[in-house]
Amino acid sequence: MTRNIFIIAFLITSTLFAQNTLSRIHVKGNNFVDDKGNTVVFRGLNTSDPHKLDNQGYWTLDYFKEMKNWGANLVRFPIHPPNWRERGHDAYFELLDKGIKWAEELEMHVIIDWHSIGNLRTEMYQSDIYDTTQKETFDFWRKIAVRYGNNTTVAFYEIFNEPTTYNHTLGTINWEQWVDINKEIMTIIRANGGKGVPLVAGFNWAYDLTPLKTNPLTIEGIAFVSHPYPQKREKPWEAKWDNDWGFIKETHPLILTEIGFCGPEDPGAHSPVISDESYGDAITNYCDQKGISYMIWVFDKEWAPRLFIDDDYTPSRHGKYFKKKLKSYKY
Amino acid sequence: MTRNIFIIAFLITSTLFAQNTLSRIHVKGNNFVDDKGNTVVFRGLNTSDPHKLDNQGYWTLDYFKEMKNWGANLVRFPIHPPNWRERGHDAYFELLDKGIKWAEELEMHVIIDWHSIGNLRTEMYQSDIYDTTQKETFDFWRKIAVRYGNNTTVAFYEIFNEPTTYNHTLGTINWEQWVDINKEIMTIIRANGGKGVPLVAGFNWAYDLTPLKTNPLTIEGIAFVSHPYPQKREKPWEAKWDNDWGFIKETHPLILTEIGFCGPEDPGAHSPVISDESYGDAITNYCDQKGISYMIWVFDKEWAPRLFIDDDYTPSRHGKYFKKKLKSYKY
Amino acid sequence: MTRNIFIIAFLITSTLFAQNTLSRIHVKGNNFVDDKGNTVVFRGLNTSDPHKLDNQGYWTLDYFKEMKNWGANLVRFPIHPPNWRERGHDAYFELLDKGIKWAEELEMHVIIDWHSIGNLRTEMYQSDIYDTTQKETFDFWRKIAVRYGNNTTVAFYEIFNEPTTYNHTLGTINWEQWVDINKEIMTIIRANGGKGVPLVAGFNWAYDLTPLKTNPLTIEGIAFVSHPYPQKREKPWEAKWDNDWGFIKETHPLILTEIGFCGPEDPGAHSPVISDESYGDAITNYCDQKGISYMIWVFDKEWAPRLFIDDDYTPSRHGKYFKKKLKSYKY
Ligand SMILES: [Mg+2]
Numbered sequence: 001m002t003r004n005i006f007i008i009a010f011l012i013t014s015t016l017f018a019q020n021t022l023s024r025i026h027v028k029g030n031n032f033v034d035d036k037g038n039t040v041v042f043r044g045l046n047t048s049d050p051h052k053l054d055n056q057g058y059w060t061l062d063y064f065k066e067m068k069n070w071g072a073n074l075v076r077f078p079i080h081p082p083n084w085r086e087r088g089h090d091a092y093f094e095l096l097d098k099g100i101k102w103a104e105e106l107e108m109h110v111i112i113d114w115h116s117i118g119n120l121r122t123e124m125y126q127s128d129i130y131d132t133t134q135k136e137t138f139d140f141w142r143k144i145a146v147r148y149g150n151n152t153t154v155a156f157y158e159i160f161n162e163p164t165t166y167n168h169t170l171g172t173i174n175w176e177q178w179v180d181i182n183k184e185i186m187t188i189i190r191a192n193g194g195k196g197v198p199l200v201a202g203f204n205w206a207y208d209l210t211p212l213k214t215n216p217l218t219i220e221g222i223a224f225v226s227h228p229y230p231q232k233r234e235k236p237w238e239a240k241w242d243n244d245w246g247f248i249k250e251t252h253p254l255i256l257t258e259i260g261f262c263g264p265e266d267p268g269a270h271s272p273v274i275s276d277e278s279y280g281d282a283i284t285n286y287c288d289q290k291g292i293s294y295m296i297w298v299f300d301k302e303w304a305p306r307l308f309i310d311d312d313y314t315p316s317r318h319g320k321y322f323k324k325k326l327k328s329y330k331y
Numbered sequence: 332m333t334r335n336i337f338i339i340a341f342l343i344t345s346t347l348f349a350q351n352t353l354s355r356i357h358v359k360g361n362n363f364v365d366d367k368g369n370t371v372v373f374r375g376l377n378t379s380d381p382h383k384l385d386n387q388g389y390w391t392l393d394y395f396k397e398m399k400n401w402g403a404n405l406v407r408f409p410i411h412p413p414n415w416r417e418r419g420h421d422a423y424f425e426l427l428d429k430g431i432k433w434a435e436e437l438e439m440h441v442i443i444d445w446h447s448i449g450n451l452r453t454e455m456y457q458s459d460i461y462d463t464t465q466k467e468t469f470d471f472w473r474k475i476a477v478r479y480g481n482n483t484t485v486a487f488y489e490i491f492n493e494p495t496t497y498n499h500t501l502g503t504i505n506w507e508q509w510v511d512i513n514k515e516i517m518t519i520i521r522a523n524g525g526k527g528v529p530l531v532a533g534f535n536w537a538y539d540l541t542p543l544k545t546n547p548l549t550i551e552g553i554a555f556v557s558h559p560y561p562q563k564r565e566k567p568w569e570a571k572w573d574n575d576w577g578f579i580k581e582t583h584p585l586i587l588t589e590i591g592f593c594g595p596e597d598p599g600a601h602s603p604v605i606s607d608e609s610y611g612d613a614i615t616n617y618c619d620q621k622g623i624s625y626m627i628w629v630f631d632k633e634w635a636p637r638l639f640i641d642d643d644y645t646p647s648r649h650g651k652y653f654k655k656k657l658k659s660y661k662y
Numbered sequence: 663m664t665r666n667i668f669i670i671a672f673l674i675t676s677t678l679f680a681q682n683t684l685s686r687i688h689v690k691g692n693n694f695v696d697d698k699g700n701t702v703v704f705r706g707l708n709t710s711d712p713h714k715l716d717n718q719g720y721w722t723l724d725y726f727k728e729m730k731n732w733g734a735n736l737v738r739f740p741i742h743p744p745n746w747r748e749r750g751h752d753a754y755f756e757l758l759d760k761g762i763k764w765a766e767e768l769e770m771h772v773i774i775d776w777h778s779i780g781n782l783r784t785e786m787y788q789s790d791i792y793d794t795t796q797k798e799t800f801d802f803w804r805k806i807a808v809r810y811g812n813n814t815t816v817a818f819y820e821i822f823n824e825p826t827t828y829n830h831t832l833g834t835i836n837w838e839q840w841v842d843i844n845k846e847i848m849t850i851i852r853a854n855g856g857k858g859v860p861l862v863a864g865f866n867w868a869y870d871l872t873p874l875k876t877n878p879l880t881i882e883g884i885a886f887v888s889h890p891y892p893q894k895r896e897k898p899w900e901a902k903w904d905n906d907w908g909f910i911k912e913t914h915p916l917i918l919t920e921i922g923f924c925g926p927e928d929p930g931a932h933s934p935v936i937s938d939e940s941y942g943d944a945i946t947n948y949c950d951q952k953g954i955s956y957m958i959w960v961f962d963k964e965w966a967p968r969l970f971i972d973d974d975y976t977p978s979r980h981g982k983y984f985k986k987k988l989k990s991y992k993y
């Protein structure tokens with residue numbers, strides 16, 4: 001009989017963000033549109049984990065200004081579950097509040113990304129940094145929706161970064177089971193007032209959307225995700241991309257929330273990200289022709305493929321390519 | 332190969348409570364009956380959480396004498412899962428042992444109430460004070476059944492205080508899923524020697540029993556619960572109560588384990604408990620006409636709606652109404 | 663995008679055990695065979711928990727030499743989940759690494775046994791020392807497969823020591839649900855490179871395999887387990903054993919991973935282990951006639967039925983019987 005406390009917390013939270021300046025992003029047909037109905041295509045940047053950045057002193061307005069300067073109109077915050085637990089929910093929300101405010105001031109929208117990799121059914125993950133449970137995941141999205149549901153800067157909710165059984169090393173999950181989990185989370189998001197666009201990923205580390213061909217997911221206001229790193233397929237890529245995930249853009253909005261490459265000589269180079277500028281050309285041309293949004297991984301000097309190499313944000317080879325590309329768009 | 336240890340613990344526990352003085356309460360048709368077959372109707376009081384009361388020095392024989400003095404023949408102990416964990420099972424059981432002994436000395440039966448609010452399927456709750464898991468809930472009822480299964484003072488096991496999806500903010504659960512969870516727990520209670528009456532609640536914070544109309548739950552020896560606080564429906568209430576939960580009394584025993592009201596001026600007043608003495612008249616007349624048992628929330632000076640306002644147990648407006656009412660019954 | 667770390671860890675681990683000297687044990691028809699196709703029948707000993715033995719200073723080469731001296735060609739390590747957590751996975755693996763190396767040097771194969779007792783569906787257990795979750799169990803087997811999958815000394819993976827609902831005190835589970843859990847775990851083991859033989863147990867504390875008569879489990883390369891302690895059935899045992907678990911040897915390899923007895927006067931004597939040498943004769947004759955492998959519980963001076971009584975490994979009555987028996991085999 002203390003339901004009122006929860007409601008009061010909700011009202012306070014909502015009020016804090018009543019004065020947003022960015023447009024709410026909507027789904028219209030296979031596009032994202034703003035409040036005026038204009039189609040919006042996003043090209044943006046992945047931060048590293050806000051907890052990691054803050055611990056190192058990089059979660060600053062300056063960092064956000066630099067992302068804006070590189071041409072981003074969208075930034076993605078990959079929240080690793082153990083960091084969410086370690087910092088504590090309230091303290092983590094303070095980080096997010098700051099980042100969202102800076103993004104808003106700089107007119108960049110935000111993706112909240114629950115950055116786990118693995119099998120949410122068996123609760124097995126690629127490594128401990130991705131460890132979570134269904135219970136925690138449900139609660140995370142509830143809290144995100146309560147806190148940012150009316151905040152128009154927080155345009156997207158990326159439900160689960162990279163679903164994979166890792167060749168069954170993480171146990172089994174079928175498409176129907178995965179859809180059920182996503183539906184449950186989307187119900188929770190909407191019921192708690194989340195007005196943003198949920199982003200749904202497929203298996204193979206968020207690469208593969210082919211099950212949607214035979215099992216369409218007909219929920220209003222959602223969009224899909226793929227992470228087509230270069231080594232997921234052999235060149236020439238385009239026909240494979242059409243088949244594996246590009247087809248969904250015929251009916252739904254699509255964001256590639258992680259793309260990028262590094263040369264084999266770059267620090268942290270690993271499959272499936274090793275390639276060169278030809279990948280950059282292919283994926284950006286592909287996206288531009290079809291109006292697919294995309295985000296580069298990762299605006300950090302330590303994680304791979306890194307976009308810059310030092311505290312002056314000096315671009316890496318990878319960074320040079322995408323900084324030039326992102327700055328080339330006229331919105 | 333150490334099964335014997337468990338059995339020994341069971342035997343010791345059982346022996347401790349061999350000398351009960353109160354009658355076992357049975358289900359007979361749509362009534363509760365004592366060992367002699369006499370129908371018993373309960374009117375009683377909710378304590379606040381024994382852990383909270385003990386921390387404040389109020390878990391005493393004196394407190395129980397006062398409840399008896401107010402006319403209670405049944406007391407309900409709302410055990411909040413985090414308190415169960417924080418105090419530790421053994422220490423919490425010591426509290427319960429004392430409370431049950433005092434209740435027995437004063438000839439009041441006891442309801443053990445697992446005081447969570449929310450969705451036990453998704454393991455999401457109205458607030459952190461209600462947080463638990465299915466695993467913990469199963470274990471709680473196992474331990475309660477082992478310790479108090481033969482204790483005739485412990486008449487009732489209220490499986491889960493208030494089931495609700497809170498308009499899906501706590502995810503989804505359907506009636507079949509809820510029944511399955513209840514059946515699992517009742518199997519555990521019976522298998523561990525729990526001889527009391529399990530109490531089953533429905534959705535909408537334990538208000539709504541209507542799914543039983545089309546899906547009757549035909550298990551021997553159980554009873555149902557509703558929490559018809561005044562603002563759950565508009566006046567006139569009676570026909571709505573008939574439809575929503577009162578109908579079950581035609582076939583099963585029924586206890587309203589939480590009723591009560593406070594004026595809008597009272598501390599902690601919140602929906603759905605705000606009303607006045609007309610609610611008291613309506614609900615007690617309704618129950619008395621149909622032989623429905625009921626319990627008033629809450630015998631505490633801090634929680635709302637409070638029944639008394641100071642350490643002298645001076646009744647609140649709410650308390651004055653129900654103290655007079657409860658004392659009016661001739662058993 | 664840090665999958666490479668996991669793969670590197672896998673490669674390092676695999677390399678550590680590249681030089682095994684014992685044959686891989688395979689399933690061929692209803693027998694175990696070595697790399698040359700020779701049928702192998704195992705008679706061995708259960709250690710107590712390696713964590714317990716090490717804490718007491720007994721996890722030594724000397725302990726393993728004594729097991730070899732008693733005639734064991736197989737040793738079983740019962741890993742209790744809380745010990746796995748308390749010591750920490752890395753530290754526990756160091757224990758296992760040592761034990762497996764000693765076993766290998768002494769030409770004894772090893773069973774890794776996840777030593778829980780209870781219901782893995784409801785996650786309720788006979789006592790706290792058996793407490794685990796499905797999530798932890800999946801993770802345990804993943805880690806075991808990654809670390810020892812190529813190690814030919816580690817011949818067997820005993821998925822779950824003793825499944826039981828304990829007369830529903832631990833809730834419900836049906837055979838189909840139990841098989842699904844086992845299949846999930848075997849998928850995880852194989853996917854992570856586990857090349858040993860998974861051992862599947864049935865209900866009634868791993869006694870009963872009768873559901874396999876109507877629901878055969880047709881997975882390549884697995885074997886079955888029973889724990890036919892003397893008091894599971896009344897004498898004469900043989901026809902009952904045929905019916906309850908012996909029948910499986912007609913089609914699959916079978917290991918009795920726990921047998922043993924003690925007299926009623928022995929320390930820790932408890933149902934179902936109380937018997938005498940007539941049980942030893944019956945069970946060993948039964949096994950020898952059918953080529954069934956078996957393991958004696960338990961090579962410890964404190965746990966029951968103990969095989970020795972002091973630090974000189976002086977055999978108990980139980981120990982005298984089985985030391986003589988095991989040493990009588992000519993392999
Ligand atoms: Mg209540």
Ligand SMILES: [Mg+2]
Binds near residue numbers: 332333824920
């Ligand atoms: Mg055993």
Ligand SMILES: [Mg+2]
Binds near residue numbers: 133135454464
């Ligand atoms: Mg759980």
Ligand SMILES: [Mg+2]
Binds near residue numbers: 162258663
């Ligand atoms: Mg990634």
Ligand SMILES: [Mg+2]
Binds near residue numbers: 795796797
């Ligand atoms: Mg779990």
